[in-house]
Amino acid sequence: MAVLPLLHYPDQRLHTVAKPVAQVDDSIRRLIGDMAETMYAAPGIGLAATQVDVHKRVIVVDVSEHGDNLQVFINPVLVSKDGQCEREEGCLSVPGIYDKVTRAEHIVVEALDRQGQRFTLAADGLLATCIQHEMDHLEGRVFVEYLSQLKQTRIKTRLRKRARETL
Ligand code: NI
Numbered sequence: 166m167a168v169l170p171l172l173h174y175p176d177q178r179l180h181t182v183a184k185p186v187a188q189v190d191d192s193i194r195r196l197i198g199d200m201a202e203t204m205y206a207a208p209g210i211g212l213a214a215t216q217v218d219v220h221k222r223v224i225v226v227d228v229s230e231h232g233d234n235l236q237v238f239i240n241p242v243l244v245s246k247d248g249q250c251e252r253e254e255g256c257l258s259v260p261g262i263y264d265k266v267t268r269a270e271h272i273v274v275e276a277l278d279r280q281g282q283r284f285t286l287a288a289d290g291l292l293a294t295c296i297q298h299e300m301d302h303l304e305g306r307v308f309v310e311y312l313s314q315l316k317q318t319r320i321k322t323r324l325r326k327r328a329r330e331t332l
């Protein structure tokens with residue numbers, strides 16, 4: 166397994182729409198292993214393949230207290246959503262930026278697991294927020310796009326400045 170380099174907003178590649186995984190094979194399992202290692206190393210609680218510049222519909226999530234409950238979703242689909250909740254979000258692709266986003270409070274997601282088996286999961290709270298955040302990445306959407314234009318402009322300026330400083 167390997168820690169993969171992350172794309173940072175406003176990199177245009179973060180706006181790529183990911184393609185469905187046709188077959189869950191060893192190359193996909195290797196990608197999942199690398200994504201998990203990258204997420205834990207950061208550390209973060211979720212990662213979409215988009216963020217490591219692989220445009221396939223794969224996300225990994227671990228919202229457990231001790232980081233010992235990896236959840237993998239391949240070709241995830243939201244089959245239902247209900248309620249609303251506002252939660253402060255951050256993103257490994259938008260380092261140092263946190264802001265409130267309103268999302269569905271309860272969701273039901275259908276996906277494939279590492280063995281290619283279909284499963285359905287009902288989620289709420291932080292897990293529901295995290296899954297929706299990561300699924301947005303697969304659509305090429307970054308959480309800051311829910312914020313006002315003014316905030317987005319400020320965030321872009323700040324991150325571009327920081328990128329120049331770290332060159
Ligand atoms: Ni993110």
